[in-house]
Amino acid sequence: MxxxxxxxxxxxxxxxxxxxxxxxxxxxxxxxxxxxxxxxxxxxxxxxxxxxxxxxxxxxxxxxxxxxxxxxxxxxxxxxxxxxxxxVGFVFQEPTLMPWATVFDNAWLPLRLKGMTRSSAEAQIMTALESVGLADFRNAYPRELSGGMKMRVSIARALATDxxxxxxxxxxxxxxxxxxxxxxxxxxxxxxxxxxxxxxxxxxxxxxxxxxxxxxxxxxxxxxxxxxxxxxxxxxxxxxxxxxxxxxxxxxxxxxxxxxxxxx
Amino acid sequence: MSLAARRESDEAAATAPSLSERRRRTDKMLRIGLPLVVLAAFVALWDAIVVINAIPTYILPRPWLVLATIVNDWAILGPSLFNTLAITLLALALATVGGVLLAIALTQSRVVEYSFFPIAVVLQVTPIVAIFPLINIYVENDLAKILLCAWIVAFFPILSNTTLGLNSADHNLRDLYRLYGASRWQTLRYLRLPAAMPYFLGGLRIAGGLALIGAVVAEFVAGASGFGTGLASRIIESGYRLNIPRLFAALLLISASGIVIYVLLSLLSNRILGKWHESATRR
Known part of the structure; x- marks a missing residue:
């Protein structure tokens, strides 16, 4: 064993x-x-x-x-x-989200930094948000979410870059x-x-x-x-x-x- | 297994916290009503003191006379108000641009920050009235003199607050930006500037009041050297002529300008931060 x-x-x-x-x-x-x-x-x-x-x-x-x-x-x-x-994807102990950005924009961050526009990254981001069950919350701000949901967004952000x-x-x-x-x-x-x-x-x-x-x-x-x-x-x-x-x-x-x- | 079905407990926090709409409305009425009641009581007390003690108009005018003077002397006070406001807003605009650009420059490297921040502090702690004779000698143009004074007073809170804000971005987020290979410009644009926004807006609110004070004080000093078109010169002039109602009228216009500037900047701040910052959100 x-x-x-x-x-x-x-x-x-x-x-x-x-x-x-x-x-x-x-x-x-x-x-x-x-x-x-x-x-x-x-x-x-x-x-x-x-x-x-x-x-x-x-x-x-x-x-x-x-x-x-x-x-x-x-x-x-x-x-x-x-x-x-x-x-490499990194998930911190804290959700480490940008409070001024929506769930979608937070998940977009790694792709945005790589130069992808919102529309070209959309499919990838939505797939990532769906896989953590947060697709309906794409326009929510982090402060509107519970601790568990924030952590899911953080994971989705790491997922978005595959x-x-x-x-x-x-x-x-x-x-x-x-x-x-x-x-x-x-x-x-x-x-x-x-x-x-x-x-x-x-x-x-x-x-x-x-x-x-x-x-x-x-x-x-x-x-x-x-x-x-x-x-x-x-x-x-x-x-x-x-x-x-x-x-x-x-x-x-x-x-x-x-x-x-x-x-x- | 579908995640959508398992979100119920998470979701509770996503719906807006429910303070009853009625209680919120009462709160709003109190916030507007109470200061008005206090103000009305103060004006009534002022009027009563003047009437009971039979104080002559050239020492303390009755409140309504001050209001009447604003209307009657508008031909003189109106252009002065315009000049003071123009200088205030121009100084505030320049202070905003200068303060933010300088803050960005200071936070790009530790060496630059250590070198220049203390000099900005010196500029701030030196009373502007004490520098004015020098500015008076060095600067030819009267408008430029006053503008420079108002700018020096107004720019510091923007500089110091924005600097603090730019440095306050979450360290884990900075690591994340580094991990994803963000350029310096991307980090500034997407992380540090948004993180600095609440601090900057706080500084802007202070700077709005200070720009007005700077404009008035500079005009007091400049007015003594023979230049005068703003509200401050009207106050000096009215004082010499014992035209106390007009003095009060000019004073009231300055206060009103300050209040309007503060309210507008607060509204701007709430509008920008409304969605995410704790200072602007209601529970």
Whole structure:
């Protein structure tokens, strides 16, 4: 049921080798992170707050540079095609919407920045809004939406560019449990449909077990990967898995790995 | 599984918050009615004090006489009002353009901001009346003198507020723009300028009042050196001639101008921010 080693067979999309990050103020956030992210994989980074989970996402997204080690993209194409293929989507913990723009305009942003006009981007944006169930709200402003709906808009914005890899930084941490479960299911459904790679940062053991094909457990700062747990449960997963003994067993093992990683 | 069917709980928040329409109307009536009642009481008190104490017109005129003077002396006061307003609005327009452009320039780089912002502060904290003799010497044209004074007073709140606003764009959004390869111009146009809008409009409201004050104060100082067509010169002139009703009339016109400018700028602000900013939305 559980496998100690990651699924080496899958082709990697990006890999981190000995990656470390020390910030200008001297904080050592990451040290010696080795992580191989398989193409089409749903990987969770699980760890205590402040362990550098978000930093890993920022490094993969290219928003920060590692101070040690290398990040390698295993592009299938070369040149401009590779750039296009490396299309990264990012979902923050906050919805991070522009309050002055409608739902449609918020989702349009990435395409607009790439030079697409409203009319040429419309079909793509509406498809993205439909896939999160917000097509009827295209003209609403963020302040008119609930927390869960704002998060859906944020996900639709990431979807609009058809990313090959989706980086999610505790996207549902601020939501109530009912909304979170619902968005978990929506996310899994979209992941199955679109064939993205997802790297999902969370500090919830149960969320990581429910969602992921693989969980990388991280240590306290400076963060590194302490355990790599394969969640050997087929997709699609349903409510039955959430409450199954198997889920409980994996959660127990994951939780133990987390406590060991935190040095308790 | 259809998502549309599972949105009910999310949707509750999307419908407008329901304060009853009646309560809202009462609130609106109070907001307009109460200040009017206070104003009427103040005018009545003013009139009563004049009548009871038999104060002569050349010291304190009765309120109705001030209003009558505005009508009777319109041939003199009207053009003066026009001049003062023209200078105020021109100064405000120039302050807006100058303040916003300077704010954009300052926020493009830390070095530029550190270098020039303190100089703008010096310009602001130095009382304009103290600079005026210098401007008087250096600037030939009378209109240009007054305009320059009003501009110096009015532009600072726009500069400082817009600078703050441009720097206040959400950091995650800035990261997002960077992730999607936004150019500097795109970031300014789609992110930083909209984020600065509420701050800018707040600055504009302050600057509207200050432009009027700047125009009046500059004219006071310039009027002493022999130039005079605005309301401030009428006030000085009326003071010399003990034409107190006209002095009050000119004063009232200045106040009214200030109020109108403030109201118009508030309406503009609400119109622009109405859809999204907390300051302009009603619950």
């Amino acid at each position: 559980l496998n100690a080693s990651p699924a080496e067979s899958a082709e990697a999309i990006v890999s981190l080798d000995g990656v470390g990050k020390t910030f200008d103020n001297g904080t050592r956030a990451l040290a010696g992170v080795d992580l191989r992210i398989g193409r089409g994989e749903f990987l969770s980074l699980l760890g205590p707050s402040g362990c550098g989970k978000s930093t890993i996402l920022r490094l993969i997204a290219g928003l920060d540079e590692p101070t040690e080690g290398t990040i390698t993209w295993h592009d299938r194409a070369t040149g401009r095609a590779a750039q296009r293929e490396r299309n 990313p090959s890899i989706l980086l999610m930084d505790e996207p549902f941490a601020a939501l109530d449990e009912i909304t979170r479960f619902r968005l978990n299911d929506d996310l899994l459904r979209l992941w199955a449909d679109k064939g993205w790679t997802v790297v999902f940062v969370t500090h919830s053991v149960f969320e990581s077990v429910y969602l992921s094909a693989r969980i990388a457990v991280m240590t306290n700062r400076p963060g590194r990967i302490a355990a790599d747990i394969v969640v050997d449960e087929p997709f699609p997963r349903t409510e039955a898995f959430r409450t199954s003994p198997k889920n409980g067993e994996i959660a127990r093992i994951t939780s133990e790995a987390l406590h060991r990683a935190m040095g308790e």
